[in-house]
Amino acid sequence: MSFRSPFAIPRQLLTGTISLGGRSAISSRLRHNQRGLATVVPPVTQDATGSKGPTAMVFMNMGGPSTTDEVEDFLSRLFADGDLIPLGRLQSYIGPLIARRRTSKIQKQYADIGGGSPIRKWSEYQCAEMCKLLDKMSPETAPHKPYVAFRYAAPLTETMYEQLFADGFGKGKGGRAVAFTQYPQYSCSTTGSSLNELWKWRNRLEGKRANGGSEPAGAIQWSVIDRWPSHCGLVEAFAQNIEAQLKTYPEEKRDEVVLLFSAHSLPMSVVNRGDPYPAEVAATVHAVMQRLKFKNPYRLCWQSQVGPSAWLGAQTSDTVQEYVKRGQTDLVLVPIAFTSDHIETLYELDQEVIHEANNPGVKRAESLNGNPVFIQALADIAHDHLQKGELCSRQMTLRCQGCTSERCLGQKKFFAGQEHASMVI
Numbered sequence: 001m002s003f004r005s006p007f008a009i010p011r012q013l014l015t016g017t018i019s020l021g022g023r024s025a026i027s028s029r030l031r032h033n034q035r036g037l038a039t040v041v042p043p044v045t046q047d048a049t050g051s052k053g054p055t056a057m058v059f060m061n062m063g064g065p066s067t068t069d070e071v072e073d074f075l076s077r078l079f080a081d082g083d084l085i086p087l088g089r090l091q092s093y094i095g096p097l098i099a100r101r102r103t104s105k106i107q108k109q110y111a112d113i114g115g116g117s118p119i120r121k122w123s124e125y126q127c128a129e130m131c132k133l134l135d136k137m138s139p140e141t142a143p144h145k146p147y148v149a150f151r152y153a154a155p156l157t158e159t160m161y162e163q164l165f166a167d168g169f170g171k172g173k174g175g176r177a178v179a180f181t182q183y184p185q186y187s188c189s190t191t192g193s194s195l196n197e198l199w200k201w202r203n204r205l206e207g208k209r210a211n212g213g214s215e216p217a218g219a220i221q222w223s224v225i226d227r228w229p230s231h232c233g234l235v236e237a238f239a240q241n242i243e244a245q246l247k248t249y250p251e252e253k254r255d256e257v258v259l260l261f262s263a264h265s266l267p268m269s270v271v272n273r274g275d276p277y278p279a280e281v282a283a284t285v286h287a288v289m290q291r292l293k294f295k296n297p298y299r300l301c302w303q304s305q306v307g308p309s310a311w312l313g314a315q316t317s318d319t320v321q322e323y324v325k326r327g328q329t330d331l332v333l334v335p336i337a338f339t340s341d342h343i344e345t346l347y348e349l350d351q352e353v354i355h356e357a358n359n360p361g362v363k364r365a366e367s368l369n370g371n372p373v374f375i376q377a378l379a380d381i382a383h384d385h386l387q388k389g390e391l392c393s394r395q396m397t398l399r400c401q402g403c404t405s406e407r408c409l410g411q412k413k414f415f416a417g418q419e420h421a422s423m424v425i
Contacts, residue, residue, distance in 0.1 A: 052140050052141045052176065052386075053140065053141045053142045053143055053144075053176075054141075054142065054143045054144070054145055054168075054169075054175065054176075055134075055141045055142070055143075055144050055145070055175075055176045055177070055178060055386070056144075056145050056147055056164055056167075056169055056175065056176070056177035056178070056220075057127060057130065057131055057134070057144050057145065057146055057147065057177075057178050057180060057382060058147045058148070058149050058160060058177055058178065058179050058180060058198075059123050059126065059127045059146075059147070059148045059149070059180055059182050060149050060150075060179055060180065060181050060182060060191070060194040060195075060198070061119065061123060061148070061149075061150055061151075061181075061182045061183070061194070062150060062151045062152060062153075062190065062194075063117075063119060063120065063150025063151060063152055063153035063154075064116075064117030064119045064120070064150075064152075064153055064342055064343065065110070065116060065117055065153050066116040066117060066120050066121075066153070066154070067110075067115060067116045068107040068110045068111055068115055068116065070116075070153060070154070071103050071106050071107050071110060072099060072100065072103040073153075074152050074153045075098075075099035075102060075103060075106070076095065076096050076099040077151075077152040077153075078099070078152045079091075079094075079095030079096065079098050079099050080092065080095045080096070109347070113346060113347065113351075117153075117342060117343070118340065118341055118342070119340055119341075119342050120148065120150070120153070120154070120155075122339075122340035122341070122369055122370070123148045123150075123182065123340065124146070124148055125370060126182075126339070126340070126370070126374075126375055126378060127146035127147070127148060127180075128146045129370075129375045130144075130146070130375055130378040130379045130382060131143075131144040131145065131146045133375070133376065133379035134379055134382055134383060134386075137379060137383045138383050138386050138387070141176070141386050144382075145167065147160050147163065147164065148160065149161075149179075149194070149197075149198065151193060151194055151197055157194075157197045157198055157201050158201045158205075161201050161202070161205055162205075164177065164220060165205075169220050170205075170206055170218065170219055170220040171206075171218065172217060172218030173218055174218045174219070174220070174221065175220055175221070176220070176221045176223070177220050177221070177222050177223075178222075178223050178224070178225060178382065178385065178386070179194075179195065179198055179222060179223070179224045179225070179415075180224075180225045180378075180381075180382060181194065181195075181224075181225060181226055181227065182339050183227075183337070183339075184227065184228050184229050184231075184234055184280075184284060184337065184339065185227065185229045185263075185276075185277050185280035185281045185283075185284060185337055186226055186227040186229075186276050186277060186280055186395070187266070187275055187276070187277035188270075188275055188400060188403070188408065189266070189270070189275075189277075190277075191226055191227065192408065192411075195224065195226070195411050195415065196407055196408070196411050198222075199410070199411040199414055199415070202220070202222070202414075206219045206220065207219070209414070209418075214418075222391075222415065223385065223390065223391045223392065223415075224391065224392040224393075224396065224415045225381060225382065225385050226392050226393050226395070226396045226415075227280060227393060227395065227396075228381050229280040229281070229283045229284045229287075230283050230284055230286075230287040231377055231380070231381055232377075233373060233374065233376055233377020233378075233380050233381070234284070234374065234377050235284070235287045235288050235290075235291050236291065236373055236377070237368055237371050237373040237374035237377060238284075238288045238334065238336065238365075238368070239288055239291040239292055240371075240373060241334075241365045241366045241367075241368070241371070242259065242288070242292065242332065242334060242365050243292070244365070244366065245332050245363055245364070245365045245366070246296070246332065248363065249330060249361075253330060255295050255296060256296075256297075256330065257296055257330040257331065257332055257361075258296065258297050258298065258299070258323065258328055258330065258331050258332070259289075259296050259297070259298040259299075259331075259332050259334060260298070260299055260301055260316065260319060260320065260331055260332065260333050260334065261281075261285045261288075261298065261299070261300045261301070261334045261336040262301055262302070262303050262316040262333055262334065262335055262336065262344075262349065263281045263300070263302055263303070263335075263336050263337035264302065264303060264304050264337060264344060265302035265303060265304055265305050265311045265312045265313070265315070266278065266302075266311065266312050267309055267310070267311055267312075268309070268310040268311060268312060269309070269310075271312055272402070273400045273401070273402035273403065274400035274401035274402050274403070275400055276395070276400075278312060281300065281336060281337055282300060284336055284337075285298070285300050285336055288334075288336070299314075299319065300336075301313075301314050301315060301316045301319045302314070302315060302316060303315065303316040303317065303344060303348055303349070303353075304344060304348065316333070316349070316353060317352065317353050317356070320333075320353055320354075320356075320357050320362060321356070321357065324357050324359055324362070329359045329361040329362065330361040330362075331357075331361065331362045331363070332363050332364065332365055333349055333353065333354070333362070333363070333364040333365065334364075334365045335349065335364070335365070335367055338367060338368075339367075339368050339374070340367055340368060340369050341367045341369060345364070345367050349364055350364060391415060391416060391417040391420065392415050392416055392417075396412060396415065396416065397412060397416050397420060397423045397424045397425075398424075398425065399412065399424070399425065409424065412424045
């Protein structure tokens with residue numbers, strides 16, 4: 001599960017009709033044992049290839065269970081997180097109860113679509129391929145070592161951190177690591193949550209900074225790529241996938257196809273608090289449409305609304321149904337906030353929205369997955385970050401206007417570094 005229902009229980013979890021997984025057929029080079037672990041990274045020394053290397057590149061995402069056997073553990077972690085799904089003082093009791101009650105139905109959905117989520121395999125593949133490019137692009141920070149850290153499924157953040165130790169980072173040896181969010185558009189519920197988790201385990205496993213801001217001797221030096229909503233490579237990858245899908249329509253109708261960019265919604269209480277996610281998603285959409293020269297009509301809509309409270313709309317499912325009723329049956333759905341296939345693409349869009357539209361003109365653009373243009377974009381983003389030597393973006397130093405979380409404040413001060421911690425407000 002790459003995203004997301006960070007602030008409420010997903011509609012499918014409440015109804016027992018969810019599928020948190022992936023297609024049964026993906027690229028043959030990714031087909032391996034569902035229980036297989038990430039490629040073992042050999043130990044490194046801090047004076048290895050380059051003057052500033054080696055560098056650990058850590059892809060952060062929410063994750064998803066790779067097999068049906070992992071579903072209950074995944075749900076237990078998800079429902080235990082009060083930041084993601086606030087259940088009040090009884091969280092530790094209610095969370096596991098909900099997880100157990102939903103497990104069997106969700107496992108069945110996994111079985112129906114191939115038995116597990118592809119997000120781990122895509123994440124490991126994307127990160128490994130990016131690191132190969134970085135070794136050539138930035139030899140002074142090489143070798144670049146690929147890692148994946150998920151919030152609710154293996155490999156968990158703490159597991160990744162222990163692997164860093166085993167591979168020669170930290171524990172008195174120092175070394176550099178880059179936390180690279182795989183959510184292009186920043187939200188407190190996704191990137192913010194992953195960074196909170198990373199900060200927590202960093203403090204537990206390596207010790208807190210001293211009052212003067214100094215690091216424990218030999219601790220890992222972290223920096224963060226915290227958002228990249230309008231990067232030219234990301235935009236190009238989306239645009240090419242859209243163009244490929246548009247070519248499946250008759251040429252005379254092609255420019256009349258409506259593009260529906262779909263991203264996970266947020267409760268209006270979160271939006272009103274100042275979360276930057278809606279604006280950054282809109283920035284991605286506008287950049288993609290500029291690349292496409294605004295040839296097609298388009299709209300941004302939002303999926304996965306949950307419960308009776310107000311959410312950011314219009315909803316993707318309602319939008320598709322309404323346009324089909326009006327006679328506009330040529331529609332291309334574009335998962336604009338996701339970097340690989342997962343629940344919102346493979347189940348909600350493919351098996352619910354498109355199926356319920358019941359019209360051959362309603363289609364979906366491919367997800368980014370192993371797209372070489374996208375992987376090059378990842379390498380370009382990482383290379384730029386390494387060359388600049390920045391710890392995080394300037395946007396990272398601002399909390400949401402209505403934020404009162406001391407944990408968020410502490411996490412941002414940590415990743416901003418001693419020089420810029422005073423800027424975090």
